[in-house]
Amino acid sequence: MPHAAPPPPPGRPTRRTLLAGALGLAGATTLTGCGTFSRDARVREWNLFGGGDGARLLQIHDKFVAEHKDIAFEAYTLAWGPPFYTKLAMSAAGGRAPEVATLHLSRLKGFSPTTMLDPIPVDLLAKAGITEQDFIPDTWSRCQVDGQLYAVPLDSHPFVLYYNTEICQQAGLLGPDGRIKTVKGVDAFLDMLRAVKEVTGKFGASVETTNPWRLWWTLYGQLEGKFFDESGTQLIIDDAKAIEALELMAKLAADGLTPKSSDYPSLVAQFTNGDAGLSFNGEWEVTTYQTAKMPFSMAPFPVVYDVPKFAGDAHTFVMPHQADRSTKDTEATVEYIAWMLKNSAEWAAGGHIPAYQPVVASPEYLNLKPQAEYRSVAPDVLFDPDAWFSGSGAQLQNEAGAAFSGVYAGRMTPKAALDQFKAATRKLLDTPSPV
Amino acid sequence: MAVQTPTRTGTTEPQPTRQPPRNGPPWTEKWGGLFFVAPFGVLFAFFLLWPTFSGLWNSFFNTSLAGVQQEFLGLANWREMFGDPAVWDSLQNTLVFTAMSTPPLVIIALVMALLANRKGLLGWFLRFSYFAPFVMPATVVTLIWVWIYQPGFGLVNGLLTAGGSAEIDWLNTENRAMLAVVITTVWWTVGFNFLLYLAALQGIPDQVYEAAAIDGASGRQQLFRITLPLMSRTTGLIVVLQLVASLKIFDQIYLMTDGGPNYATRPIIQYIYENGFTSYRIGYASAISYMFFLVIVIVSIAQFRLFGGRKEAN
Incomplete structure (x- = not known):
């Protein structure tokens, strides 16, 4: 890389000699660092599971290690969101990435797969027993970029409804089978929340007002709202529908059915301590509430508007780019991925719906309560809009958070919030793509 | 000055602006200090000078962390910043x-x-x-x-x-x-x-x-x-x-x-x-x-x- 180093001051040649020597030494050290020695196949895995699902992952990994004595396996959990993706991107940009990492499917195209990921060898995957037929076709096709497979889906994780069974029993919301009665339409939805609020005396549902994207995207999706046009270059957001969804969120907060201001830890705390009898969240907190030994169950998020759509995403395994990937390590990596998919019933116990269909059909998964209660929504998971700045924890969600959290708090009208969000999205669209 | 050829002994060439080196201290004393600051000098150049200049250089390109081909943009980044x-x-x-x-x-x-x-x-x-x-x-x-x-x-x-x-x-x-x-x-x-x-x-x-x-x-x-x-x-x-x-x-x-x-x-x-x-x-x-x-x-x-x-x- 050409860079302007200042010329050495005249008459002091030794510095230059020294510098050259030092650079040479540094280069030599780097080279030996990359050298391969005879050793076991190595699989280093980076993941972003810091919650209840992360604890479960550790147990699954212990089992993998016990069954694979010939693979040197190391797993690292990094902070979710931008910190994780930043570190992964930098390791891949430098060609010194771990063998395998988790990645949100919605971030795949924005992660510059052709430069920062290595394609997954489909033949090795098939040899390990994993083929295209094992997945929902839409999920599989999302994992492909330019005809190459860059990701293997592990699960999908929709936005769901958590309910406290005791509180909902008192509110008369449970059916004879002990499950929450399905509600449909705005009025029934509001009635349900009001009934719960009567019982708790505080809130109907706990929500994350600092990150309102998931609820808004669910409601807007249920109104069949579109975001980008076919080419992905024009914002075609439907103002009337977007505002209708925002107005409902504003009403929830204004009527005290949800908090006006609440971050993620508060969302969990309010549901755990009974301040709220319902909780609108992704399904990954199931372990947390089971550990708290509270009476709860889960169901698909209500169809408040026209069609069943539920904001969500999927975790996948990817092989971040390595400058010199060893065949032995790659074989072990594919073995790891295949093993994880085949054992994903245990992973599903943490809340996520397995992507590997043989597991979804297995009695082991179907007997998981409440984790199997919402499996029907898998085909209706609504991914984030397709753009380099979109996806879990990416800029578009941040912009929505900045604009829409003011709607809950009553600081901003739905119209003003939408205008701000649209302006921010247009600015992102106008920004030349870095990938 | 610029064409002056450095010599290992460092005592043969007269330097116009400095004390005559002929009777000065031996080479090791004169330049020895450099060896002591060299470790810092290398780190300084590596971790401060080089990033500083490459940052300025990068500001004229669409450099991406994703490692895609970069193009020269001239002042486009700076113009974008002001707007x-x-x-x-x-x-x-x-x-x-x-x-x-x-x-x-x-x-x-x-x-x-x-x-x-x-x-x-x-x-x-x-x-x-x-x-x-x-x-x-x-x-x-x-x-x-x-x-x-x-x-x-x-x-x-x-x-x-x-x-x-x-x-x-x-x-x-x-x-x-x-x-x-x-x-x-x-x-x-x-x-x-x-x-x-x-x-x-x-x-x-x-x-x-x-x-x-x-x-x-x-x-x-x-x-x-x-x-x-x-x-x-x-x-x-x-x-x-x-x-x-x-x-x-x-x-x-x-x-x-x-x-x-x-x-x-x-x-x-x-x-x-x-x-x-x-x-x-x-x-x-x-x-x-x-x-x-x-x-x-x-x-x-x-x-x-x-x-x-x-x-x-x-």
Whole structure:
């Protein structure tokens, strides 16, 4: 890389000699660092599971290690969101990435797969027993970029409804089978929340007002709202529908059915301590509430508007780019991925719906309560809009958070919030793509 | 000069502008020092000079962290920056934070140093408790203060409601969040300035006070005529260090509000981070960094001018 180093001051040649020597030494050290020695196949895995699902992952990994004595396996959990993706991107940009990492499917195209990921060898995957037929076709096709497979889906994780069974029993919301009665339409939805609020005396549902994207995207999706046009270059957001969804969120907060201001830890705390009898969240907190030994169950998020759509995403395994990937390590990596998919019933116990269909059909998964209660929504998971700045924890969600959290708090009208969000999205669209 | 051929012995070529080297010290003594600074020199070049120049270089390209082919853009990044309101909003947040945090961080440190500059157990206890928060890492400090500010069960809102006023959602209210961060920062970092002031106080000889006391100067006169003027250089130093430290604000805000609510507290360094690392736009982030670098240089020069003027007046 050409860079302007200042010329050495005249008459002091030794510095230059020294510098050259030092650079040479540094280069030599780097080279030996990359050298391969005879050793076991190595699989280093980076993941972003810091919650209840992360604890479960550790147990699954212990089992993998016990069954694979010939693979040197190391797993690292990094902070979710931008910190994780930043570190992964930098390791891949430098060609010194771990063998395998988790990645949100919605971030795949924005992660510059052709430069920062290595394609997954489909033949090795098939040899390990994993083929295209094992997945929902839409999920599989999302994992492909330019005809190459860059990701293997592990699960999908929709936005769901958590309910406290005791509180909902008192509110008369449970059916004879002990499950929450399905509600449909705005009025029934509001009635349900009001009934719960009567019982708790505080809130109907706990929500994350600092990150309102998931609820808004669910409601807007249920109104069949579109975001980008076919080419992905024009914002075609439907103002009337977007505002209708925002107005409902504003009403929830204004009527005290949800908090006006609440971050993620508060969302969990309010549901755990009974301040709220319902909780609108992704399904990954199931372990947390089971550990708290509270009476709860889960169901698909209500169809408040026209069609069943539920904001969500999927975790996948990817092989971040390595400058010199060893065949032995790659074989072990594919073995790891295949093993994880085949054992994903245990992973599903943490809340996520397995992507590997043989597991979804297995009695082991179907007997998981409440984790199997919402499996029907898998085909209706609504991914984030397709753009380099979109996806879990990416800029578009941040912009929505900045604009829409003011709607809950009553600081901003739905119209003003939408205008701000649209302006921010247009600015992102106008920004030349870095990938 | 430029074509002068270096020689290992270094004693044969006469140098026009320097002492004749012929009878000077031997080569090892003359150049030996270089070997001692070489380790630092290499690190300096590697980790400061090279990134500094490559940052400027990158600001003219669409350099991407994703490693895609980069193209020369000329001044496009710089033009985009001048038309990007988020740059100026976040720069304003940084300047507002600096303006809000620097005066209390200097004045409170001074008051604390005056209080703690005493012998005995009380002095020891005050010195210890004033400095203790400074040794904590940013993560711990912010964790504590996020709980303190929490509505519902936080300490501050508990006191407010006990006093009969309404709760304030400190970190989620646009014109309160920055104040909350400033209070946290003062609590956390005032200990360092306090230490500098304390050292300066202890450097003032006792005779000066004795002489003043004999002349009948009151405690108040001693403070304003002796203590403060004698510490003016320390004050200048503290103000410079504090301005630079406040302009570099990132950690507390990123951890406490993540720049929210609605970007009301996002400092410019967070915007640089978001562009460079979250969005992979290293080129654009470099351009903003250079603009911010110039701001820091200007503020520092202005401050040195003020400081220098005061010294001449003395």
